[in-house]
Amino acid sequence: xxxxxxxxxxxxxxxxxxxxxxxxxxxxxxxxxxxxxxxxxxxxxxxxxxxxxxxxxxxxxxxxxxxxxxxxxxxxxxxxxxxxxxxxxxxxxxxxxxxxxxxxxxxxxxxxxxxxxxxxxxxxxxxxxxxxxxxxxxxxxxxxxxxxxxxxxxxxxxxxxxxxxxxxxxxxxxxxxxxxxxxxxxxxxxxxxxxxxxxxxxxxxxxxxxxxxxxxxxxxxxxxxxxxxxxxxxxxxxxxxxxxxxxxxxxxxxxxxxxxxxxxxxxxxxxxxxxxxxxxxxxxxxxxxxxxxxxxxxxxxxxxxxxxxxxxxxxxxxxxxxxxxxxxxxxxxxxxxxxxxxxxxxxxxxxxxxxxxxxxxxxxxxxxxxxxxxxxxxxxxxxxxxxxxxxxxxxxxxxxxxxxxxxxxxxxxxxxxxxxxxxxxxxxxxxxxxxxxxxxxxxxxxxxxxxxxxxxxxxxxxxxxxxxxxxxxxxxxxxxxxxxx
RNA sequence: UCCUCUUUAGCUCAGUUGGUUAGAGCACCUGACUGUUAAUCAGGGGGUCCUUGGUUCAAGUCCAAGAAGGGGAGCCA
Numbered sequence: 320x321x322x323x324x325x326x327x328x329x330x331x332x333x334x335x336x337x338x339x340x341x342x343x344x345x346x347x348x349x350x351x352x353x354x355x356x357x358x359x360x361x362x363x364x365x366x367x368x369x370x371x372x373x374x375x376x377x378x379x380x381x382x383x384x385x386x387x388x389x390x391x392x393x394x395x396x397x398x399x400x401x402x403x404x405x406x407x408x409x410x411x412x413x414x415x416x417x418x419x420x421x422x423x424x425x426x427x428x429x430x431x432x433x434x435x436x437x438x439x440x441x442x443x444x445x446x447x448x449x450x451x452x453x454x455x456x457x458x459x460x461x462x463x464x465x466x467x468x469x470x471x472x473x474x475x476x477x478x479x480x481x482x483x484x485x486x487x488x489x490x491x492x493x494x495x496x497x498x499x500x501x502x503x504x505x506x507x508x509x510x511x512x513x514x515x516x517x518x519x520x521x522x523x524x525x526x527x528x529x530x531x532x533x534x535x536x537x538x539x540x541x542x543x544x545x546x547x548x549x550x551x552x553x554x555x556x557x558x559x560x561x562x563x564x565x566x567x568x569x570x571x572x573x574x575x576x577x578x579x580x581x582x583x584x585x586x587x588x589x590x591x592x593x594x595x596x597x598x599x600x601x602x603x604x605x606x607x608x609x610x611x612x613x614x615x616x617x618x619x620x621x622x623x624x625x626x627x628x629x630x631x632x633x634x635x636x637x638x639x640x641x642x643x644x645x646x647x648x649x650x651x652x653x654x655x656x657x658x659x660x661x662x663x664x665x666x667x668x669x670x671x672x673x674x675x676x677x678x679x680x681x682x683x684x685x686x687x688x689x690x691x692x693x694x695x696x697x698x699x700x701x702x703x704x705x706x707x708x709x710x711x712x713x714x715x716x717x718x719x720x721x722x723x724x725x726x727x728x729x730x731x732x733x734x735x736x737x738x739x740x741x742x743x744x745x746x747x748x749x750x751x752x753x754x755x756x757x758x759x760x761x762x763x764x765x766x767x768x769x770x771x772x773x774x775x776x777x778x779x780x781x782x783x784x785x786x787x788x789x790x791x792x793x794x795x796x797x798x799x800x801x802x803x804x
Numbered sequence: 805u806c807c808u809c810u811u812u813a814g815c816u817c818a819g820u821u822g823g824u825u826a827g828a829g830c831a832c833c834u835g836a837c838u839g840u841u842a843a844u845c846a847g848g849g850g851g852u853c854c855u856u857g858g859u860u861c862a863a864g865u866c867c868a869a870g871a872a873g874g875g876g877a878g879c880c881a
Contacts, residue, residue, distance in 0.1 A: 354840045361840050376839075392831090409841050433815065433831050434842045440873065441815070495880065532881095557879060558805060570881060665877085677877075730881060775881030788874095789881095800872085 332368035334402060340412050345399045346373060347422070349451060350390055352434040355379070360387055363434075364398065364414075367450070370457050370608050374405065374413040386419050392434055393425030393451070439791050446795055446804050454612065457605035458784050458792055461598060465780060468597035469550060469571055472590050478546040478573060483533030485552065488525050489754060496556040497528035498566075529554035533572050534771060535705075535758050538734060541574035541769055542761045548573035550776075558799050562788040563726065565777060567797040574771035580707075580716040580733040583770035584693055587720055587729050588641050590774070591691075595633050598783050606630055613785050626724070629785040636782075641691040641720065647671065649694055652687060653679050674701045677726055684721045692721045704744045706732040707768075718772070725781050731772020738762040 328345050348364035351372055355361075358379055363372040375398050377383060390396065399418040405411060431445050432452060442449040449455040473480065486500050502522040503509065509517040518526045533549035540547040553570040573586060598606060610629035617625045627635070644652075653659055653668045653675075666676045675694075684692050696714040699706070706715035720729035735741040741762055745752055752759065780792035790796035795804045 352842065354843050356837055356840070356843085358838045359840075361843085363841075372841095374841080407839055407841075427832055428814080430831095431814065435815075435830060436842085437815065444873095553881080555880075559879060560805085561877080561879095562875080564880070568881070727881065773881055778881060 330368035331364065331366045331371065331373045334373060335369065335371055335410075335412060337402070337412070340402045340404055342402055343399070344402045344414065345397065346375075346414065347397050348373065348395070350392060350394045350396060350425075352392055353387070353390055355387060362390065362396070362398070362416075364396070365451075365456070367456055367460075370453060370460075370604050371410075374407075374410050375400065375416045375419075376406075376413050377416045377419065383419065386421065389421055389424050390419075391425055391427040391430065393427075393430040393432060395422040395425075396420065397422060439788065443790055443796070450794070453608060455791075457608050458780070458786065459794070460605050461602050461609075461784055462780055462792065464598060464602050465594055465776070465783060466550075468594045469590070469776075471597070472593045473546075473548045473573065476546070476589075478548050479540070479544050481533075481537060481540045481544075481547045481549055483530070483536035483549045483551065485530050486523075486527050487530045488523060488527050489535070495531050496558075497531055498554050498556045500527045500529060531555055532570070532773065534574065534773065537572050537574040537771065538758070538769065539761060541576045541771070542765070542767065545576045546573070547575075560799060562790070563778060563781075565789055565793065565796055565798060568789070568793070569776035571774040571776060572771060574769060576767050576769045578733075578770045579768055580695060580718055580770055583731050583733060583772060584641075584643060584695070584718050587718075587731060587772050587774070588691075588693070591720070591729075591779070592637050594779060595783060596637050599630070599633055599637070606633070609785050626785070632723075632785075633783065636691060639690050641693050642688045643693045643695065645696040646675075646694055646698065646714065647696065649675070649679075649683060652683065656682060656687070658682060672698050672700065680721050680726050684723050684726075689723070691723070694719050694721065699744075702732070704748045704750055705734050705741065707735045708740055708744070716770075722778075722782050725778050728778045728782065729772050729774050731770065733768065733770040736762055736766045736768050738766065 328347060331346060331348060334344060334346065346364060346366065348366035351363040351365050353360060353362055360377040360379055362375040362377065364375055365372045377387065379387065397418075397420040398414060398416055400414045400416040402412050403415050405413040407413070431441075432448055437452065442452060442455065450459060470480065500522075503516070503520065509520040511517045518524070521527070530551075530553060532553060533551055537547055537549050549570075549572045551569065552567055554567055555564075556566060557564065571590075573590075575582060575586065578586075606629060613626065613629055626632070650668060650671055650673070658664050658678075659668050664676075664678055664682075666673075666678070668679065683694075684690070695716070695718045696709060697717045697719075698713060699708060699715045702715050702717045706717050708715055716733035718729075718731050719727050722728045735744060738759065741759065742752060745755065777789040777792050780786070781789060784792060786792050790798065
């Protein structure tokens with residue numbers, strides 16, 4: 320029995336980048352397509368290291384034909400041979416095959432992936448196999464690159480990563496509906512004398528939920544380590560069915576002490592530009608593939624409805640400063656805008672204080688400025704309790720970053736560091752002080768101005784990959800009525 | 805949750821005014837082919853027309869309810 324594991328192996332990305340060929344190599348990979356004629360067969364091999372396939376060229380004889388007969392799209396194989404300059408067009412190198420070993424067959428009557436374009440909806444239904452598509456392979460590699468870039472950026476800038484809790488008993492931030500975590504028997508709930516559920520019998524001795532944000536805990540860490548960030552899973556039990564929402568998503572939340580809202584905006588803009596530049600520098604092949612895919616997809620659209628070419632769009636973000644305007648300025652622009660005057664908006668902007676709808680954000684980003692926009696200083700009524708009150712007593716130092724095609728990608732603020740003002744805001748918004756004493760302690764002992772934001776990781780990926788739905792940039796999306804795999 | 809569209813072969817889709825045995829391309833199987841690039845050419849097999857109920861001599865097609873999915877909105881990241 321030959322031990323195929325012991326052979327000298329390189330991944331396909333490394334092989335295709337070798338400066339010269341004519342060497343013996345071994346490759347483990349999955350078969351994308353097989354093309355066979357009487358005397359020669361071609362296997363397109365992919366091991367996920369790159370979007371590109373390695374072409375194995377196989378001279379057909381009786382013995383090898385019996386192996387080839389068992390190889391179909393999706394099979395995993397070990398192939399040995401000599402890497403040579405390709406005799407055919409379409410690739411620089413190819414593998415002149417001497418040995419084929421099948422690790423695992425893929426029954427073609429059952430294997431759902433074909434060497435053709437599948438719909439995103441179909442791929443979502445076979446999420447366990449869609450890693451093997453060109454598209455999801457590219458997205459997955461870019462997702463990894465962005466995770467890496469984020470940690471890199473913060474590490475290089477003196478931030479410490481903190482793991483904030485995933486299970487939490489505080490329901491303070493009001494960021495959305497929460498998933499409850501319990502070990503109680505739902506068919507036989509313990510009750511108190513007044514008939515309500517007796518959470519003292521629950522695992523933690525009180526009601527607990529999955530986190531909707533690591534921000535409050537990150538603030539605690541920032542009040543000692545100065546610059547921290549979290550990057551973890553976040554859970555929202557909202558019944559939102561959109562291309563931009565998940566029940567389980569990943570969020571980046573930096574928190575910086577001795578920083579104001581301008582520092583916060585600089586940090587966010589710096590992070591976003593670093594990530595996009597990192598993708599341009601490290602994911603060129605995958606971006607190229609995604610770009611071509613979008614162009615093919617939009618070919619039938621009239622020119623005015625087509626989106627900017629992906630790589631051009633990414634460069635545009637890196638090369639241009641984000642527009643920074645206040646909410647008040649945005650309202651003025653919107654009030655005087657054509658769609659507002661001609662009543663094209665579904666929600667007409669009439670007065671200061673109105674919450675901005677998606678259509679307004681899109682107008683500002685996609686029509687008026689045509690680049691990322693940071694909106695600041697929102698009315699306090701439409702923002703969270705912890706945001707720092709401006710001297711006008713009307714607005715808070717919030718900042719939202721709006722991206723073309725995506726909308727809000729970052730939401731952040733300078734935090735209210737004044738104990739009395741913070742307690743005042745909590746009372747106005749009916750947030751229980753008692754349960755939040757640990758949070759308020761930071762304002763009691765050595766309080767300091769500080770700021771932070773939340774960046775939706777999947778929304779960043781939407782922008783970088785040009786995909787249209789967050790369900791296609793996370794391996795196993797969790798959405799209302801969907802928890803497969 | 806609201807508005808809207810969709811659901812026909814493994815996949816992508818066509819199916820006329822309600823009318824005989826529901827079609828195509830791809831995939832699969834068989835054969836041909838000396839180098840292909842989602843190979844090509846010829847032939848073949850493959851259907852709970854989303855579900856339930858209704859109208860009708862007759863329903864893939866019309867009506868009602870439901871389910872699943874897409875797009876948009878709200879909420880947000």
